[in-house]
Amino acid sequence: MALAARGINALKRAGVYEELAHDWVPMHGRLIHGREGGTSMQPYGVHPDEVIHSISRHRLNRTLLDIAVRRFGVDVRFEHRLESADFDAGIASVRDLRADRLVPVRMRPLVASDGAGSCMRRAMHGAHLIEAREEDLAHGYKELSIPAGPGGSYVLEREALHVWPRGGFMLIALPNADGSFTATLFLPTSGPDGFASLTDRCRVERFLRAHFPDVVALMPDRLREFEAHPTGFLGTVRAEPWHVRGMAALIGDSAHAIVPFHGQGMNACFEDCLYFDACVARHPSWEEGFADFFAARKADTDAIAEMALENYREMRERVADPKFQLQSALSRELERRHPQRFISRYSMVMFHEEIPYRVAQARGRIQSRLLGDLTDKVSQLGEIDFDVARREVEARLPPLAQDLSSVMKL
Secondary structure: OEEHHHHHHHHHHHOOOOOHHEEEEEEOOEEEEEEOOOOEEOOOOOOOOOEEEEEEEHHHHHHHHHHHHHHHHOOOOOOOOEEEEEEEOOEEEEEEOOOOOOEEEEEEEEEEEEOOHHHHHHHHHHHOOOEEEEEEEEEEEEEEEOOOOOOOOOOOOOEEEEEEEOOOEEEEEEEOOOOOOEEEEEEEEEOOOOOOHHOOHHHHHHHHHHHHHHHHHHOOHHHHHHHHHEEEEEEEEEEOEEEEEEEEEEEEHHHHHHOOOOOOOOHHHHHHHHHHHHHHHOOOOHHHHHHHHHHHHHHHHHHHHHHHHHHHHHHHHHHHOHHHHHHHHHHHHHHHHHOOOOOOOOHHEEEEEEOOOHHHHHHHHHHHHHHHHHHOOOOOOHHHOOOHHHHOOOOOOOOOOHHHOOOOOO
C-alpha cells in the first residue's frame, strides 16, 4: 500500500506514527519500464522529502489493531459480520460466525467502516434513507509477487514504484521491506487483452511474455499465483448523506470508495478520521456531528474519486508519452520558480495535506491548460520562454494561500 502525507499526518495526530515509521520503504518516483526494455525515472516531487512510502497492508493492520487494543482498550471481536439494520428500532443484527447466531446491537450510534461493499450503506439505501450507487470500472486486478534475491536483496530498483504502461492496461510493483515486491496486474475484464481471455496457463504465459518480458523471469510463481489469486474488482462508491439521524454513520470506503490509481484510498480514509473527530467534537449531538462531517468532507471525496480515475489513464498511457514527460518537467520547474502559486496537482494531492482535494482538483485543471499552452509548439524544456510562463502563472493562478483562507482547519 502507498502511504503519503495525508495518511502520515493522521497517524501522527493519532499518536501511532512512531510504531509504524520503521516498517516502510520510501519511493522517490515512478520507474517507467518501456516496451523495448528501457527504463526512465519520473520523480514525484521537487524536494528530497517528497516521497511516498510502501507499507505492508498486513503489517499496518496488525499494528493498528494491536495499538487499539493495548493502548485504548478497544474490544475487538473477530468473525462477526453485520447482516442487517432496523432503523425504526435502532438495532443492527450482527452474526457471530463461530456460534452461528445473530446478536442484536443497539445503534447508539454505530459507525460503519465496512468497506466498499458496506452492508450498512446498502441497508441505508435499501430503506430509502440515503442515495448510493456503486460504479464498477470495466477493469480488474490480480496480485502477483516478485521475490527477494539472494540475502534479501532487491532485484529491481528499491526506492521506486515500478510501472509497465501498456496503453489499455499496466503492471505495477511496490517494494516491500523484506526485499520482495508486490506486483499488481491491471487489465480490462473482457476483450483480447482482458482477464476473460486468459483462460489457461499457456495463454497467461504468452500474454506476460509478450507485454512484460523484462520482469517475467523475476516472477517464478506467476502461473500458480495467477490461478490461485482472485481477480479483484475496481469501482467508485458515491453516497449522500453518510448518516441516518444520529443512529448510524458511514466513514472511509463505506462512504466513498475510490479506485487505487492515485494511491489515496487509505490516505483519504485516515484523513476522514481527523475530520470526523473534529466535527463530532464541536457539536452537542451525534446527528449534528455526523451532518457536519458529511458537509465538510463530501466535496473533497468527490474530487479525489475523479482524480483517481483520471490517474489510471495517465499511468497506463500517458507516462511514456514525450509530451507528458515534457509537461511534467515543466511543472517541476514552475514549482521551483513560483512555489506560492504553482504546485503540481500530483504534489498537492500526495505531499500537501493542508490542501483539500477539491482545491487541488480546481487548481490542477487550470495548471493542465497552462502546461498545454506553454508546450504546444515546443519539444524540450530549453525552448520554454520562462518570462511568458511567469506572466501566465501570475495571471491564471492566485496565490495558493488565497484559496486556503476559508479551508476548515483541523
